[in-house]
Amino acid sequence: MKRNTWQREAVREALDDTEGFISAQALHSSLHxxxxxxxxxxxxxxxxxxxxxxxxxxxxxxxxxxxYRACSTTGHHHHLICRNCGLTVEIAADEVEAWAKGxxxxxxxxxxAHVVDVFGLCANCTALADAR
Amino acid sequence: MKRNTWQREAVREALDDTEGFISAQALHSSLHxxxxxxxxxxxxxxxxxxxxxxxxxxxxxxxxxxxYRACSTTGHHHHLICRNCGLTVEIAADEVEAWAKGxxxxxxxxxxAHVVDVFGLCANCTALADAR
DNA sequence: ACGCTTATTGATAATGATTGTCAAAACCAT
DNA sequence: ATGGTTTTGACAATCATTATCAATAAGCGT
Numbered sequence: 662m663k664r665n666t667w668q669r670e671a672v673r674e675a676l677d678d679t680e681g682f683i684s685a686q687a688l689h690s691s692l693h694x695x696x697x698x699x700x701x702x703x704x705x706x707x708x709x710x711x712x713x714x715x716x717x718x719x720x721x722x723x724x725x726x727x728x729y730r731a732c733s734t735t736g737h738h739h740h741l742i743c744r745n746c747g748l749t750v751e752i753a754a755d756e757v758e759a760w761a762k763g764x765x766x767x768x769x770x771x772x773x774a775h776v777v778d779v780f781g782l783c784a785n786c787t788a789l790a791d792a793r
Numbered sequence: 794m795k796r797n798t799w800q801r802e803a804v805r806e807a808l809d810d811t812e813g814f815i816s817a818q819a820l821h822s823s824l825h826x827x828x829x830x831x832x833x834x835x836x837x838x839x840x841x842x843x844x845x846x847x848x849x850x851x852x853x854x855x856x857x858x859x860x861y862r863a864c865s866t867t868g869h870h871h872h873l874i875c876r877n878c879g880l881t882v883e884i885a886a887d888e889v890e891a892w893a894k895g896x897x898x899x900x901x902x903x904x905x906a907h908v909v910d911v912f913g914l915c916a917n918c919t920a921l922a923d924a925r
Numbered sequence: 926a927c928g929c930t931t932a933t934t935g936a937t938a939a940t941g942a943t944t945g946t947c948a949a950a951a952c953c954a955t
Numbered sequence: 956a957t958g959g960t961t962t963t964g965a966c967a968a969t970c971a972t973t974a975t976c977a978a979t980a981a982g983c984g985t
Contacts, residue, residue, distance in 0.1 A: 668933085668934075668935095684971085685971080685972080686970090686971070686972095698935085699934090699935085700934065700935030700936070701935075701936090701972095702934075702935055702936080702937090702972095702973080702974085702975095703933080703934060703935065705971095705972065705973075706933090706934090706973095721853035721854075721855070721857060722853075723853070723906070723908070725853060725857050725859065725942085725943085725970090725971080726857075726970090726971070727857060727971080727972080741896060741897060741900055741902060743902065750900050752896055754892075756888070756892055757889060757892060757909075760886070760888055760889060761911050764873060764884055764886075764911060765873060765911055765913045768873055768882050768915070768916075769915060769916030769919075770873060770875065770911070770913035770914060770915055770916070770919075771913060771914050771916075771919045772913050772914045772919070773911055773912070773913035774876075774911070774912045774913065775909070775910065775911040775912065776908055776909070776910045776911075776912070777889075777907070777908070777909050778907065778908045779893050779896060779897055779902075779905055779906070779907040779908075780905070780906050780907065780908070781897045781902035781903060781904050781905035781906065782902060782903050782904045783900070783901060783902055784900075784901030784902070784903075787901075787902075787903045787904070800962080800963075816942090817942080817943080818941090818942070818943095830964090831963090831964085832963065832964035832965070833943090833964080833965090834943095834944080834945090834963075834964055834965080834966090835962085835963060835964065837942095837943065837944075838944095838962090838963090857941095857942080857971080857972080858941095858942070859942085859943080
């Protein structure tokens with residue numbers, strides 16, 4: 662097991678290898694599962710750094726957890742996220758872009774940014790849930 | 794079934810008296826400041842009830858707190874929020890509803906919920922910002 | 926390579942928001 | 956008032972996140 666001094670790199674890689682959004686806790690567990698001795702505090706530190714340097718996106722799940730994801734595209738886009746397994750589909754949302762901009766302007770707002778994320782259960786998790 | 798809950802009324806009124814979004818904790822403090830002996834647990838319960846019955850909206854602040862707001866319309870709707878002064882405009886978003894549902898279905902997702910909020914600077918704050 | 930200085934790490938404690946517990950108080954129909 | 960049900964609120968428990976801090980590793984000039 663290689664002991665990489667810069668554990669931040671390990672976190673970045675783990676994020677890259679992750680399909681969708683993942684919580685800091687889950688990422689930590691995941692790293693441990695692959696044999697990394699990384700500490701929870703370091704995972705949080707690394708995620709915070711990555712997020713503030715724009716190398717990762719972060720969002721708040723509906724139940725208050727912070728979720729992170731390495732987003733390949735630097736451009737603006739939105740997400741369709743499985744609230745069970747974290748699977749994430751990136752979606753272009755021109756329609757919504759236009760709508761948001763229009764609504765903002767209509768009410769005299771400028772510098773409009775928007776949070777548009779859709780949470781649901783992916784096909785797989787829906788099946789699992791039904792089986793329960 | 795109408796429950797006889799005077800606390801819920803107190804919470805509802807306190808919410809009504811509040812301009813923008815407020816945290817459960819802050820609302821509790823605010824109630825205490827006006828002499829109400831209401832307990833923190835009850836505030837959370839009342840807010841939860843109001844939120845699930847559609848009488849209040851909730852969203853997650855960037856730092857993970859849950860914020861609440863009394864909404865005038867009971868139906869599903871979204872918000873246009875001034876990131877400077879907190880002014881909030883409620884917006885109907887049928888277009889977005891349909892889009893979200895469509896996108897979800899298209900990718901096999903079920904039980905779709907969505908977070909759609911637009912942040913910007915209201916006309917007033919834009920003027921102030923320009924003046925600087 | 927060696928010693929010295931500084932930055933990074935990670936176990937654990939601390940924090941802060943939220944939720945659970947449960948006995949006491951309030952309410953209601955008799 | 957009385958018994959049974961519901962609501963309340965002090966406090967404990969929980970969960971994610973952040974701060975602490977001693978141990979360790981990386982840098983660096985020699």
